[in-house]
Amino acid sequence: xxxxxxxxxxxxxxxxxxxxxxxGLVSRSDDTSIEQAVAEGKRPPAxxxxxxxxxxxxxRSLADLRGQVVVLNFWASWCDPCKAEAPVLAxxxxxxxxxxxxxxxxxxxxxxxxxxxxxxxxYGIDYPNVRDIGTKLAEQxxxxxxxxxxxxxxQGRVADLNRGQISQQRLDRALDTALR
Amino acid sequence: xxxxxxLCALAxxxxxxxxxxxxxxxxSLVDIEDEVMCVTCKIPLNIAESDQADRERALIRGMxxxxxxxxxxxxxxxxxxxxGVLALPDSGGFGLSAYAVxxxxxxxxxxxxxxxxxxxxxxxxxxxxDDSAARLxxxxxxxxxxxxxxxx
Numbered sequence: 001x002x003x004x005x006x007x008x009x010x011x012x013x014x015x016x017x018x019x020x021x022x023x024g025l026v027s028r029s030d031d032t033s034i035e036q037a038v039a040e041g042k043r044p045p046a047x048x049x050x051x052x053x054x055x056x057x058x059x060r061s062l063a064d065l066r067g068q069v070v071v072l073n074f075w076a077s078w079c080d081p082c083k084a085e086a087p088v089l090a091x092x093x094x095x096x097x098x099x100x101x102x103x104x105x106x107x108x109x110x111x112x113x114x115x116x117x118x119x120x121x122x123y124g125i126d127y128p129n130v131r132d133i134g135t136k137l138a139e140q141x142x143x144x145x146x147x148x149x150x151x152x153x154x155q156g157r158v159a160d161l162n163r164g165q166i167s168q169q170r171l172d173r174a175l176d177t178a179l180r
Numbered sequence: 181x182x183x184x185x186x187l188c189a190l191a192x193x194x195x196x197x198x199x200x201x202x203x204x205x206x207x208s209l210v211d212i213e214d215e216v217m218c219v220t221c222k223i224p225l226n227i228a229e230s231d232q233a234d235r236e237r238a239l240i241r242g243m244x245x246x247x248x249x250x251x252x253x254x255x256x257x258x259x260x261x262x263x264g265v266l267a268l269p270d271s272g273g274f275g276l277s278a279y280a281v282x283x284x285x286x287x288x289x290x291x292x293x294x295x296x297x298x299x300x301x302x303x304x305x306x307x308x309x310d311d312s313a314a315r316l317x318x319x320x321x322x323x324x325x326x327x328x329x330x331x332x
Contacts (some may be wrong), residue, residue, distance in 0.1 A: 005295075006292060006295055006296070009291070013288055020277050078220070078231055110219040110220055110232075110261055110262075110264075112236075112239050112260050112261075133259070133261070134262025135262060
């Protein structure tokens with residue numbers, strides 16, 4: 001009788017461990033909910049988080065920029081496509097500032113502050129940047145590879161997104177949609 | 181002369197703690213590397229070979245050069261990259277299982293032993309007695325009895 005009980009306990013624990021492994025695999029898969037919603041023509045609410053400014057005191061969040069169109073760009077100094085798309089983002093910033101409708105907001109991803117600051121200086125980035133320490137905001141956007149760009153409308157909803165290096169044409173089109 | 185010797189001894193005694201502080205072991209890259217992660221390659225820094233790993237090593241070397249000790253260097257790395265830079269499982273969510281599973285397995289093992297040991301104990305003495313009895317031939321048994329009589 002005791003042997004049967006022991007076998008049952010072992011089986012239950014074995015199943016629990018297998019279940020735990022399954023849960024671990026599922027919970028670590030990429031979050032594509034924003035992507036799916038945008039693909040269906042919806043505008044899901046953009047996750048917001050108070051993050052420290054890069055190279056300045058204070059914090060900034062998307063909530064602070066409500067009422068403006070925001071181009072949220074995840075980047076790092078070690079990411080080569082981020083260097084390639086820097087002029088595209090600078091152009092978007094010029095357009096948004098000229099029209100008085102919004103800003104680009106850079107978010108550094110697993111990058112040392114000194115390296116990020118060197119990058120900002122080298123590429124003449126003049127829009128605000130925040131440090132996503134621990135990649136909590138990136139996780140909310142399902143960001144695991146760089147660069148990634150999200151265009152957020154004045155109501156704080158994701159109007160468009162681009163995973164990978166963004167082209168001038170693509171960003172212009174996304175801004176046209178968000179500014180409409 | 182005695183006064184001079186006394187002053188020398190006093191100076192040496194006062195200098196000793198300063199010397200001890202100066203001799204305190206400095207943090208070393210090798211010591212820290214295996215306790216932190218390459219944040220982009222997701223493997224321990226001591227086995228990582230990438231540009232990012234080299235950048236992290238340079239950052240650590242810089243902190244060592246500034247005289248920071250190991251705990252302060254690790255804290256500074258967490259400030260830069262978040263908790264993920266430490267070579268430890270997450271303290272929440274699924275990461276908790278890394279801490280819980282070994283304890284659960286130990287508990288099961290202890291429970292199993294507690295359940296099985298008493299029955300093994302009960303079975304063992306009887307088995308040994310039966311075996312030894314079966315192995316004695318009649319001659320041996322008689323000789324054993326004769327021997328035992330001598331001790332009565």
